[in-house]
Amino acid sequence: MAEMAAAHAPHGAVEHHEGPSYVAVFIYLTLLTAAELGVYGLGLPKPIMVGALVALALAKAALVAMFFMHLAMERKGLWIVAVIPLVIVGFCYFMLRPDLSRRTWAHTQEDVVIGHREEPSTVLPQIPQGKALSGSDQPADSQVGQTKPAAPPPPVPQP
């Protein structure tokens, strides 16, 4: 069978990647997905569940990159191309976190309207078309990060 395949193989520099069977990788991916759903349905404490789900997702992503995308069998120089985005994304995430941690709206419990299913507890102001947003028109959520306007100066007593 192998000889037949070799006889029909295209001429030229066709790369044959030696590695685990693709079906085996597919089975691992399916099992890891089932494990994710299992972890999700177990009702574990949130930190444990999040840690387990992230670990499983990274394992699945690594399997796809290493074996389906053949990164494990490629030259090591190609790793630089693959790793640079991960470094930049990690940098982006950790640069965003200190900024978001100072946003007060994120720490304030509110009745947030998500969709039609919930009755809105507060009616957002209707803004007529063509009218620019003023400070009083904006919902509370959109005033995030704005500094409070300075208090007007005290009236000067008239002589």
Next chain:
Amino acid sequence: MSEAAAALDTHAEGFHDELEPSLTPGNSGKLGMWVFLAGDAMTFGAGIAAYGALRWYNVNWPDPADWLGITLTAVMTFILICSSLTMVEALSAVQRGNMPRMRLFLGLTVIGGIIFLGCQASEWHHLIWGEGLSIKTSLFSATFFILTGFHGCHVFGGVCYLSGRLFGSIGKEATAHEANLVEVAGLYWHFVDLVWILIFTFVYLI
């Protein structure tokens, strides 16, 4: 030829010897696709990082399970994993010179992508017209629609790309060039699968 020209040729030959070997010999398209995917990964990564950072501190973030169907998306994940398997089988077939088998598996991959898009369209229809979600409703819905929509655009692009490869291969023999084209297309498709694996976990499960 003058002595100066001969010396220049000798110098050029020596310079050529000093060059590093190509990262992907015989397939520069593959390196090009990797560079493109690196840029695309930064875009997706920025979206996922922003999603994570926004959600980390937000006490008002709803439980995704209250709004998103986990069963349907688990099926969608499985469909994409299956399509990745059919994609590598298509590559394996063309590398062995079996073009009909390559077309069969490439066609199955395209069908997997179309089913995925159908499931996503159904999910969006339910969320928008059934639940009243829109990109303007909340941070939760905005990040959800941006991330899944951007990924869906990639799946649609992948379906078009693979369909072009499928119809472009009709009547052609298995050559190294043909195998390289399928491998490059496969890189794109596996990347789309990889991104969905992360979106499924971060947006739907956590």
